[in-house]
Amino acid sequence: MKKSDSPTPSSLSRRNFLTVASAASAGLSxxxxxxxxxxxxxxxxxxxxxxxxxxxxxxxxxxxxxxxxxxxxxxxxxxxxxxxxxxxxxxxxxxxxxxxxxxxxxxxxxxxxxxxxxxxxxxxxxxxxxxxxxxxxxAVRDQLYRDIYKELPSGKQEAIMKQAEAIRKDRAVDKPGYFLKYWTGQAESMDGAFLANAMVTDYAHKVEGSQAxxxxxxxxxxxxxxxxxxxxxxxxxxxxxxxxxxxxxxxxxxxxxxxxxxxxxxxxxxxxxxxxxxxxxxxxxxxxxxxxxxxxxxxxxxxxxxxxxxxxxxxxxxxxxxxxxxxxxxxxxxxxxxxxxxxxxxxxxxxxxxxxxxxxxxxxxxxxxxxxxxxxxxxxxxxxxxxxxxxxxxxxxxx
CATH class of the missing domain: 3.20.20.100 (NADP-dependent oxidoreductase domain)
Structure with missing residues (x-):
């Protein structure tokens, strides 16, 4: 499976990098x-x-x-x-x-x-x-981004939806054989995650770090x-x-x-x-x-x-x-x-x-x-x- 190159907030990237670097230097027990x-x-x-x-x-x-x-x-x-x-x-x-x-x-x-x-x-x-x-x-992450999305102009919403679909397609998460249906509504359960992923570049500063x-x-x-x-x-x-x-x-x-x-x-x-x-x-x-x-x-x-x-x-x-x-x-x-x-x-x-x-x-x-x-x-x-x-x-x- 190909890993997406979708952007992430620089602050998160920095913290994640430090975390991984620290774990690598410490070694496994x-x-x-x-x-x-x-x-x-x-x-x-x-x-x-x-x-x-x-x-x-x-x-x-x-x-x-x-x-x-x-x-x-x-x-x-x-x-x-x-x-x-x-x-x-x-x-x-x-x-x-x-x-x-x-x-x-x-x-x-x-x-x-x-x-x-x-x-x-x-x-x-x-x-x-x-x-x-x-x-x-x-669902907390999904809702935080969804609340912002609902207030955006229709043109911006449409662009975000297209980006969400592109990210999802790129990651092939729905590929038959990789994706198996274990309950009804499972495929739809990913919709919020990819909407959020499509909004990270422009709106992470309003969501990430939330007390929620x-x-x-x-x-x-x-x-x-x-x-x-x-x-x-x-x-x-x-x-x-x-x-x-x-x-x-x-x-x-x-x-x-x-x-x-x-x-x-x-x-x-x-x-x-x-x-x-x-x-x-x-x-x-x-x-x-x-x-x-x-x-x-x-x-x-x-x-x-x-x-x-x-x-x-x-x-x-x-x-x-x-x-x-x-x-x-x-x-x-x-x-x-x-x-x-x-x-x-x-x-x-x-x-x-x-x-x-x-x-x-x-x-x-x-x-x-x-x-x-x-x-x-x-x-x-x-x-x-x-x-x-x-x-x-x-x-x-x-x-």
Missing amino acids: GLGLQSAHAKPNQPARTKVVQEWRNQQSGMAYRQLGRTGMMISEVVCGGDPIRFGNTRPVELAMDKGLNYLDMAPAYGDGECEEAYSQVIDSSSKREKVFITTKVSGFA YRDKILSSIEGSLKRTGFGYFDILMCPHGADCPEEVQIPEIYETFAQLKREGKVRYLGVSTHNDPAGVLRAAAETGEYDAAMCAYNVINGGYLEDAIRQAHESGMGIIAMKAAMAVATHHEAIKPIPSWRIDKVERIVPGDMKAPMKAYVWALQNPHISAVISNLWDEQYVNENLSVAGKKVELQPG
Whole structure:
């Protein structure tokens, strides 16, 4: 995927440059892959201390980048977690799953509250790694630019729209095979991001640096802490669902995260992305600020992401594959049926007698630069089937 040369504000460029330069000069802390390729004259790096939770036989674990967190190869998604449907989480934890994903957007906060019914003591809290997200963060940037756009003359609006379309086309974010539809309205969800990108050159001075960025992060994390009753989160992902590289290059994210980390409310910074996942992942790695990422990665779009994932892994980021199974199966009735050729493809590539979604997870886990796949555990059957793929090694066949 080609990286856009669209302009960015000079102040942001300067701050981003300093951030990346600082990270590069400091070096990464001793991931095995890094140390294996270290040159003899390079200074020794501090070894990452692995952190284990809920380790059990029968489950396989991998290190989540420089965080050192040893997470189960299958982790728990937040979509199904609601009041009255928490038993699958308990069953999964009994099998050694140790990473729980949640977000304010899931069930309008109900997911976080329901998780707190499972993790209802300090001893249980220390058995798992827990992530939440800043849902709606990107919408803050979109709205700040949209408010300016609405006040512009029609001719200027038209020119901005043409520029937004040109940037989007140049980045090929809608290319079939790279873009996969995981929910209705997904393609339209990028519109605001590209409108903002087209306005950066002329209007960044009115938007970037806004207190609204900080306020959104702070209010989001405080709401999540209140709903869960947890004292802290292991990872805070911001943005939740980044649509473009620019959304991970906002200094207020790093500054506010640093404040929250000093206060003991968060430990590591992450990002999640469905749209333009390769572009977002590259940008996040280049900042030197992000410790982890959840990105849409599967047997269909995988070829577009391999290089970005490898580079992010080598930079020290931990990568969790999401939407791995949704390339071949979905619970969204509006986008059914899944094209049969996708299912045929995973059936050809992954040997063995397994359902297509399970094969999709196995496929993703053959990538050594991936730490885990995230799975929606709707019921006991999903728990038993999807957790069974952990530790499976197969010889992938030509696609």
